[in-house]
Amino acid sequence: MKRELPLAAAATVTRASPLSIAAAVVALLLVLAAASMPAWAERSQLRMATEFLCLLTIAQMWNLLAGYGGLLSVGQQAFVGLGAYSLVVFGLQGGLNAFVVVPIAGVVGLVGAALLAPLAFRLRGAHFAVGTWVMAEVLRIVIANLPFVSGGSGVSVAPTVRGMDIATRDAVSLWLALVLGAGSMAAVYALLRSRWGLALVAVRDSERASQSLGIEGRRLKWLVYVAAAGGCAMAGALIFATKLRVSPDSAFSLEWTTTAFFIVVIGGIGSLEGPLLGAVLYFALREWLSDLGSTYMIVLGSLTVAVMLSGGGGVWGLVNRRGWFDLFPTRRRVRGASAGDD
């Protein structure tokens, strides 16, 4: 005798909820509002929005690596720096416009990561973290000693935006930053909803168990590492296209990874909403506390320590403790069956 499983008939598997649909609408409106900023916002607001979106991109890439891939990199500044120096090589020396260089920088980041990956993946876990850091340092020192990119003292890349007036420059910077920021959110979201994303999270949670299900963890991690490098390099090129001066110490500064670390950990690592919330908090705290100098960094560092001691979910983890508020739902939910939630 066969019995019908009640689940099969009654249950539906969903991911969207009224809340997530509302969130999608709000997100779309926010993107449109940001895109129209050059028409109504002040220059300082425009520049802050650009910086916000660039840092959000780097943070979301770092979140993809650490939060979803289980790959803690302390060396993302390597790719921000490669992006910045793409500006010197292709823009200043190759004569291309700074904004044309941004996608090229992405390719440079991808290639750079693909070349570094065999070495980086010799190391796992904690060792991966310090190993990626060493590689970033090597790149910084090598570039500081290369005379054809103007060596340790840095170089002005102002000629790469020659012929564009300030208003156009600010507007194009913002739009590109919007493409990167919103694009990185959308890309990670799409990845996580795909089979690949499921596999990635499975590998993070247990490499051995996922291997036994036929998931090739190494390839997935490689992919995530390379993709994150591309994102960081594009953000790096754009950031320095607005700063207009590139030096090895600023381009390959550990600060890029530290900032991503603050944003992601305080906001909520391993969630899409976390880095977004974290970036908002980071900018708010910076406006409020930056006069205090090192005290500001002590506050941020202590916040991350507190987050790690309180379970590691960050601010978004506290808000969404029960998973009721998934704005960008990546989890599948079974509804309408006695089996219950999740």
Added chain:
Amino acid sequence: MAEWINTLLQGVLLGGLYALFAAGLSLSFGVMRMINIAHGDMIVFAGYAAIFTAEHLGLPPALTLLLVAPALAVLGYLAQRLVFNRTLGDDVLRPLLLTFGLSIVIQNALQEMFSADVRGLDIGPLATANFQLGGDVAIGVLPLLVMATAVATLAALQWLFRQTRAGRAFRATSDDAGTAQLMGVNRQHVYALAMAIASAVVAVAGVFLVMRTTISPSDGPARLLYSFEAVIIGGLGSLWGTLLGGTILGVAQAVGAKLNPGWGVLSGHLAFLLVLMFRPQGLMPKTRDR
């Protein structure tokens, strides 16, 4: 020729300092399977603590160790027991992220207390004293002293691990924490004890660091990288390996700096990457001690 011999000797002796840097990191990795990202900042912190006690209590430089080492051991015990232990588990990321945050806190707290200026410890004529070996070859007394201390420290740690009850508990916990706990080993206490010992070694490293050179609050990350490189070059889990790793790193840096002043640190990093490429398990992987 004599110049090159001097460079090599300096590099080898610099390895003593790096072995001291690395021993603490190797110990905490060996027992807790945890990499403390704030390790370098703890070394710098110990250095500042030595400067502070020397200036305010008028202690001779070497004697500051009598205060700094116990103080750091107590701090290390408490940090592990009250903070780090709470993040240890299956997830290797949490202790890393926590100590990354801690590293930033220590750097900026040091900057707040001691300003961003470089500081050192005045050790008088010892700084330049050396033995002439003839033919323009000379060995500095202080570097030699550091090397001797490193060897003695490693020998003491080796003895501790092999011969004592605490050492047995360390090894058992490192092999299988769960089973060790079933045998009545208090894991929380063992981890804290290991961190206390690692921190005391960090104190030795920090005091010698400020005796040899000047430091600033942001120097920690570079010290962490040197420690880590020495551990990986030497081979994970091997105490004597850290001496070999430290020496190779020291020689690579000295030779690189000799070729071009900008290449010192770089050639150390490259030596590390070469080992990683061709012998990822290190040169003396997991000898009998862990």
